[in-house]
Amino acid sequence: MKKNKDKGLGIDAEKDEFGDRYTQILLKAELIDYSPVSGCYILRPRAYAMWEKVQDYFNRLIKKDGVKNVYFPLFIPESLLNKEKEHVKGFSPEVAWVTHAGNSELKEKLAIRPTSETIMYSAFSKWIRSWRDLPLRLNQWANVVRWEFKHPLPLLRSREFLWQEGHSVFALQNEADEEVYKIREFYEDVFKNVYAVPVIKGRKTEKEKFAGAEYTLSIEVFLPSGKAVQGATTHNLGQNFSKSFDITFLGKNEKKSYPFQTSWGLSTRSIGIAIMVHSDNKGLVLSPRIAETQIVIVPIFTEENKKEMLGAAEEIKSKLNNYSVEIDTSDKTPGFKFNDSELKGIPIRIEIGKKDLDKNEVTIFRRDTLKREGVKIGNLADTIRKLIDDIHNNLYNKAEKFLEDNTIFANDITKLKKSISEKKLALTEWCGDEKCEEHIKSETGGAKIICINEELKPKKNCVYCKKKAKYVVYVAKSY
């Protein structure tokens, strides 16, 4: 670490200063910068490129499934936001309000969308007339603003963030149920196959569900810091909004009914999660599937052989045109270049030295394992092709092992408290009573029921009140 520090490269924070290390990585790897508005961050090219890859992947999943992209206005009149009473209660404390335009005061103040249910559903009530108009399944990629007063953290908790929000309307309740499970599979797919991040799936408690939903499903990720974080959510809104917004359809039976709705979102927070999961003390670690630059070629040259070595680097790059490849042509030392590419999380580094080159060899360095290997240039394309998947899978498997090793079944309050203090993810049993949920939180110094595991059946009693348990739940501290 000291060596890195001297060069102003690498990450200074100790392993346990997790949040500090995370912020340092974001800044030093040029992913994020601060803006003059507290809690609002700049997504620099390396971060935004990750988001574009997620957009491409997720767009393919939903478009193939029949979802259409749209764009609704940023502004929501106050009166519209107030239409669903649970919803407004949940969001209004964090709403940014536009009150003036130019020098004029607006007649009605406008909310910057914290989420778009209300503005979208006022249009849906015009568009939906009969069963022929259903299902309606729309999605938008947009910025949203939630003016949180808690301590902000880039990507994880920011006042403006980018996300997609999907909104669908169905004739039948079971179609809405199917939708929220299906979309959650899509989210798991993104985390697994793009970010190389294993997830926990569950259902939110009544206390933690989306404001205005019947129930909320979620993807949660357990981080090396010992905290969980919500990765994405899908909400079954039932008929709550269709009733508030007077969305009705004439069924095949000629009867007018309220349809069933869902909404679902994945945000740039997911980028922060992937970074937290994989990064180490040398900096960023990324799957080649999400990294903007997959391969950096570092030619090692002297004043004399610079031209030859840069030529060799170009030739090697030309063999790898299925990948995004950069050549570090700068006059910095190889050591500096190596540290820099490790800090920036470039998954594969190809080092070209004169002696190796004379033997038709190069050295491949893997960012995930920090291991070097000599490879014949003739075998390079094959090796890289294999490596792209290997690195992705290794990162996923490592994170999955961490998750398994750190999940503890805690069937009494003492064990639960101990697990939480040891920064574990606890599985425990719960009666379903909100009072016990609050007690769990206070007893553990702030850990929450992050979600209900819907696959496991409870066998014992509530970890707090000892009455018959209804649910198996995950408990952890969380962001």
Add this chain to the structure above:
Amino acid sequence: MKKNKDKGLGIDAEKDEFGDRYTQILLKAELIDYSPVSGCYILRPRAYAMWEKVQDYFNRLIKKDGVKNVYFPLFIPESLLNKEKEHVKGFSPEVAWVTHAGNSELKEKLAIRPTSETIMYSAFSKWIRSWRDLPLRLNQWANVVRWEFKHPLPLLRSREFLWQEGHSVFALQNEADEEVYKIREFYEDVFKNVYAVPVIKGRKTEKEKFAGAEYTLSIEVFLPSGKAVQGATTHNLGQNFSKSFDITFLGKNEKKSYPFQTSWGLSTRSIGIAIMVHSDNKGLVLSPRIAETQIVIVPIFTEENKKEMLGAAEEIKSKLNNYSVEIDTSDKTPGFKFNDSELKGIPIRIEIGKKDLDKNEVTIFRRDTLKREGVKIGNLADTIRKLIDDIHNNLYNKAEKFLEDNTIFANDITKLKKSISEKKLALTEWCGDEKCEEHIKSETGGAKIICINEELKPKKNCVYCKKKAKYVVYVAKSY
């Protein structure tokens, strides 16, 4: 028209009620809907899909050229917006201001970005240190808000719109000059090859240039209504902003200098322009390169042969999997389906009748020419491939002919006034004096110098003051 009207399809406006017809097309073709906030519109799937195609195309152009995508915050503190004095003068009358978050009043009010020069350049001043950091060329796809108090018109003049804004920084003045011309070529490429819209290229007058720029280049489009509209702009900002934002770089000569900057933008207004250029009294007309659905298959069936005909439609669709194809399976009449596909601007319709099918034939209908043609199914794929380009080129050529036919050289004020009253695009000569520019406007009942033609050299005198002309300029009424 009457027939269409009876069915609630088609467009009611007479040919000269251009704005009405345009708005009707947007609403009836389900491209746009109103929102509860005046001047803010919903981009429905058919409109948003067009924007996605433009994004794909333009992203390819700029990424290949080395531009990187980013995302900067929506909010700009008032003090930052005020830093460049021409800039703030131009934009502050239209700024939407956030003054409150939740129940708290903000210490400093925040502008919703009308454009992002100020927020970006405050970051650039941190990022740029030496010539090695240049050129810096960034782009973002974002929403912006300009609270215009003029009559709004969907896509053409809306208070929130989507755009890309590119921002680049160079060591040398001539690099900035090259950038604004190069990017304008990219914009012309988009208009020509995606929208099938011919453009006029020019330089804005001092009066009309971007607030804070040295000069502005633009793409202008002359519409069938006889009005011109600005399609896209590139601004050479010189050192105006680098001086206001204290952006400096250490040159190879170890001397500190202010770099030269550009900014450039293309917005969803371009969708409105393409619609205005091509549409007719039956509704929307689009190039197959921009249409969400390129081909609609309409099987014509009775109760008895419905299954057979739908099967035939599916089989035909399977031969066309390079295109986006829809089958109209509804039980509506063929006439209704035909009108509907014409209203929605689907470029190619394949009609399948039982008798034709028995002869291994289908009928192809072209939306651009409204012509029908029988085609052997064996030749269908070839015919369609050719048609996709033919339709695009035909639309472009037709619009280009309109532009040529309606461009009039008006070398005296009487002819200029007559040209404008006849809804022509006038080319005339101008001395460069802002007073004459204003006189031209008042004499013609509101026509503006829309841009300076940089290719033509003036031969005569200013159309108004009769002094020696400096510029050949385009004059037209405009949106």
